[in-house]
């Protein structure tokens with residue numbers, strides 16, 4: 417006898433057909449064979465081919481789950497109504513039960529006007545325009561040895577993105593900078609990442625942000641346990657369309673093309689997809705820029721007018737000057753790069769704040785150079801790592817813990 421919880425509504429003919437649809441077994445499908453025998457919901461027996469089922473069934477009352485087990489438990493899939501303290505308890509349990517490669521160490525929210533180090537309280541309102549319409553922008557900064565790397569460069573881009581997304585700033589630049597530094601200080605994190613968002617804010621679920629009370633800002637500090645790998649990777653040309661320049665140049669939360677491109681790369685067994693722009697020139701990867709060393713030994717990078725202006729790529733361009741002076745590269749050129757030139761390059765690399773400088777050894781079927789990590793990529797990575805650890809004050813902001 418399978419019982420259905422009494423707190424469920426009386427079935428309509430539609431809901432009854434839903435139940436017959438969803439009841440199935442792992443060993444045999446009951447969908448076609450089951451009939452309901454009872455009157456109402458409280459005592460319902462199930463029959464198959466006219467015979468009463470002897471073993472109690474686990475009935476899952478959900479149209480998208482097909483689960484049925486021959487055990488004594490009956491799932492009462494009624495959704496509980498929780499008090500706010502129960503919600504907090506559940507959020508804490510959720511965090512406790514779900515391991516992540518990342519530790520969330522502190523979060524700032526302008527909605528609550530403060531910082532929390534309790535990961536279960538790191539939440540944002542569902543009616544925030546960033547959540548239900550993607551009307552938000554974000555940026556990052558690495559925390560290295562108790563310093564924020566290129567914080568000001570990232571904040572500049574953050575504010576440019578907000579302007580392009582027509583998001584009013586909830587605070588001025590100095591206040592934003594101070595909030596970010598205080599969030600890192602509260603986290604006590606000395607090696608990790610800072611990520612932060614600006615949004616049109618909470619208010620309602622309309623398309624227009626006119627009902628949003630006030631733009632919001634959020635920030636999080638996290639530590640990533642994944643090892644930072646340096647060996648050469650393969651890439652493939654992305655078949656997911658690139659964002660048009662108006663959107664590709666803004667670091668908004670609309671990363672669906674980027675996510676799909678990364679997933680496509682993973683399905684192909686490569687590290688990342690490479691986007692080409694509308695004219696067929698090399699553009700960028702889903703969260704990194706691309707660069708090359710030409711046959712003439714020039715360091716090449718695509719223009720930034722149709723792609724995201726990478727803070728790391730720009731810093732690498734500055735650091736590469738040192739390699740020109742040492743005669744390791746012949747020069748630096750930012751411009752249009754054809755696929756032919758890219759695939760025929762001596763070296764190719766991916767550059768970004770998460771990736772740092774990652775050599776590429778193969779693009780589609782083309783082996784890049786001699787198929788090994790190149791010396792220029794290695795030299796640039798070393799320069800970047802050194803800059804992160806002991807660069808000038810313009811790129812290293814100390815955190816007052």
Ligand SMILES: Cc1ncc(COP(=O)(O)O)c(C=O)c1O
Nearest residue numbers: 703704705724726727728768769
């Ligand atoms: C699309 C895209 N291009 C390039 C980059 C590299 O930018 P940055 O060096 O500032 O991290 C990113 C970073 O996330 C990105 O999302």
